[in-house]
Amino acid sequence: MEIGDRAKRIVGDISRSSQTDELASPDQDDDPACKGSKEGVSVNKSVLHPPLRLLLLPLLLPRSTSSPLHARTQSTKPIRRAWPPLFATPPSKQWHQQRRRVAALSSRPRHGETDRSMKKPGYLRSSGSFKKLLLSFGHRVAPTKPAPAPDDDKESSPPLPSTEKPAWQCFSYEEIHRATEGFRAGNLVGQGGSSEVYRGALPDGRAVAVKRLLGAAACERRERDFLAELGTVGHARHPNVCPLLGCCVDRDLYLVFAFSARGSVSACLHGDGEPAMGWEARYGVAVGTARGLEYLHKGCRRRIIHRDIKASNVLLTDDLQPQISDFGLAKWLPTEWTHRAIAPIEGTFGCLAPEYYTHGIVDEKTDVFAFGVFLLEVMAGRKPVDGSHRSLLSWARPLLNEGKTEALVDPRLAGGGYEAEQARRLAFVASLCIRAAAAWRPSMTEWLASRQVTLAS
Numbered sequence: 001m002e003i004g005d006r007a008k009r010i011v012g013d014i015s016r017s018s019q020t021d022e023l024a025s026p027d028q029d030d031d032p033a034c035k036g037s038k039e040g041v042s043v044n045k046s047v048l049h050p051p052l053r054l055l056l057l058p059l060l061l062p063r064s065t066s067s068p069l070h071a072r073t074q075s076t077k078p079i080r081r082a083w084p085p086l087f088a089t090p091p092s093k094q095w096h097q098q099r100r101r102v103a104a105l106s107s108r109p110r111h112g113e114t115d116r117s118m119k120k121p122g123y124l125r126s127s128g129s130f131k132k133l134l135l136s137f138g139h140r141v142a143p144t145k146p147a148p149a150p151d152d153d154k155e156s157s158p159p160l161p162s163t164e165k166p167a168w169q170c171f172s173y174e175e176i177h178r179a180t181e182g183f184r185a186g187n188l189v190g191q192g193g194s195s196e197v198y199r200g201a202l203p204d205g206r207a208v209a210v211k212r213l214l215g216a217a218a219c220e221r222r223e224r225d226f227l228a229e230l231g232t233v234g235h236a237r238h239p240n241v242c243p244l245l246g247c248c249v250d251r252d253l254y255l256v257f258a259f260s261a262r263g264s265v266s267a268c269l270h271g272d273g274e275p276a277m278g279w280e281a282r283y284g285v286a287v288g289t290a291r292g293l294e295y296l297h298k299g300c301r302r303r304i305i306h307r308d309i310k311a312s313n314v315l316l317t318d319d320l321q322p323q324i325s326d327f328g329l330a331k332w333l334p335t336e337w338t339h340r341a342i343a344p345i346e347g348t349f350g351c352l353a354p355e356y357y358t359h360g361i362v363d364e365k366t367d368v369f370a371f372g373v374f375l376l377e378v379m380a381g382r383k384p385v386d387g388s389h390r391s392l393l394s395w396a397r398p399l400l401n402e403g404k405t406e407a408l409v410d411p412r413l414a415g416g417g418y419e420a421e422q423a424r425r426l427a428f429v430a431s432l433c434i435r436a437a438a439a440w441r442p443s444m445t446e447w448l449a450s451r452q453v454t455l456a457s
Helices: 003-017 050-060 068-073 093-106 129-135 173-179 220-233 265-270 279-299 354-359 364-380 392-402 420-433 444-456
Strands: 188-191 195-201 207-213 244-248 254-258 303-305 314-316 322-324 331-333
Touching: 173 195, 173 207, 173 244, 207 220, 220 244, 220 254, 220 331, 265 314, 265 364, 279 303, 279 314, 279 322, 279 364, 279 420, 279 444, 303 364, 354 364, 364 392, 364 420, 364 444, 392 420
Parallel strands: none
Antiparallel strands: 188 195, 195 207, 207 254, 244 254, 303 331, 314 322
8 A cells, every 4th residue: 555545544534533623733834744745645734633743744754865854864874863753852861761760670580580599498599698697696616716925015905895696606417417316216305386306415415405497498487487586595695594505507407405304394294104393393493484584574685575485395404493495486575665566376375365366466474474374384283275175274263263272283282292372472473474454464573573572571
């Protein structure tokens, strides 16, 4: 089809769609675009809108070497054209910036496209990056160098402020594998939903508990939980908090703790064939656990909310000193915050505070509620939820309200096997800790202070 015929058809369509519009400018007579071509193209100037005239300009101009546009295209000098030829003026600076933005966005990977290296877990993507992160917190024990002899001729510079670093270290996989005898099944001492614990021994004779995190190797949540637990318990230093000895990130994620030969409080209370724990040991466990919680809430550099205080997470040393362990659910609580909201709700059924399992609100009083359940478990020797799915709280609340302390004590200690005054005080503290309103619960500092006053009097 000839260009003239195409132009006639387009102009005819436009003229039929707009019958009475008079949009032509006064200087249309001098416009070469409206005079037609040598091929007989006649354009009705009264019906062409200026933008439409610009679109029809390439079709209406004659193909002649005398045309100014044709003369520009036939020029021997190359013309760099960074904008469409229909623009009357060069585009602005903003137009070029927009083009650069579009080019930058088009060069990014599309949605759903990931690099092959991103499929690997974070601690295996780059060589040594994950280890460098860990070494920034902990360090291997290096041989100490002798201090240089003081020079009397030079003035002694003031000592630099000491930066306290955690005492844990990074172990290699060979050291962990050798300590646990290749993760032998006979060394498995505990297993949970997200981890398993093996007993082992280091070359220097120290007994250790190696916690291996379970889950897919490329699971980002597993890495996040590992770093959260490492950053939480790695800074805690207290006799009633289980000490962290080190970690390992070779081939998998491992945490190394000091091994407790006596196991947990739950094993001593509910273990088959185990003799009943004496009252003096139970009372010491209650006081020591309260001191550990007070340190996490007040004494540590950052407030730590454990979120899973229970008898199975409190270990016993050889001299029956309690140590809080398993910081897998622990959270930081900044100084400026009164509480924080957490989702999803995690913990042990029967030990969760009402404001936590209804609204996800976490603060120090969340651990106080769980500590109250822990006190009842230590006193009564009953689990938070027994085999008949009955809650320890539903069983103990009526007895606490009626003041029947002797009915709360473990029957195996009946007949003068406990001190009545201490049992009465523990029952009273437990009744305060399990209150529904968080504001009515005491803090660990308040209870320990009142205990000191009672002992002094």
